[in-house]
Amino acid sequence: AQSVTQLDSQVPVFEEAPVELRCNYSSSVSVYLFWYVQYPNQGLQLLLKYLSGSTLVESINGFEAEFNKSQTSFHLRKPSVHISDTAEYFCAVSAGFQKLVFGTGTRLLVSP
């Protein structure tokens, strides 16, 4: 079985500051890792994913995440956040291309 821990329920940050959202996972098998973003009253949108290959993955809007197998982590980073990045961010793992196991989410609050 897999599990995901997002220790920070809320991360406040000022606009243009860097941010890191932490994600740690537990699994007895190899996993695929995902970050999803949820804007208020909307569904989840895939931000980025790690399946194999390079441990650093990037999204089109400036986010990146690095898979660290030894630390079982997949932290999400952005060097400079915008107001529009305010949302809930969910880390998820999957042992195959089937069900996802989600963390409890981190609310990113960007203020001017």
Added chain:
Amino acid sequence: NAGVMQNPRHLVRRRGQEARLRCSPMKGHSHVYWYRQLPEEGLKFMVYLQKENIIDESGMPKERFSAEFPKEGPSILRIQQVVRGDSAAYFCASSPGTEDGYTFGSGTRLTVV
């Protein structure tokens, strides 16, 4: 190519009534998943279906909840005799079963009054 379509977007039911939530997967996707998001919580897996088959229902409550994905038509999540604790956002996702991964719908927000 429309995304995953869920309807209704909002559903209000009185305690004891039935709730039916519909999900039309993306074209070409034969795998459907239902998740529930309770207030201030992450998404919890409920059930995974392929056409006419339930593959994994390990997250489904034992009573009152059922799901189907018929050969024709959308997938249906049915909740009988709803209670206040069923109030949540229910999300459907579909995938082609490959590394292309999931696409989520916008969800159905069920409120039980």
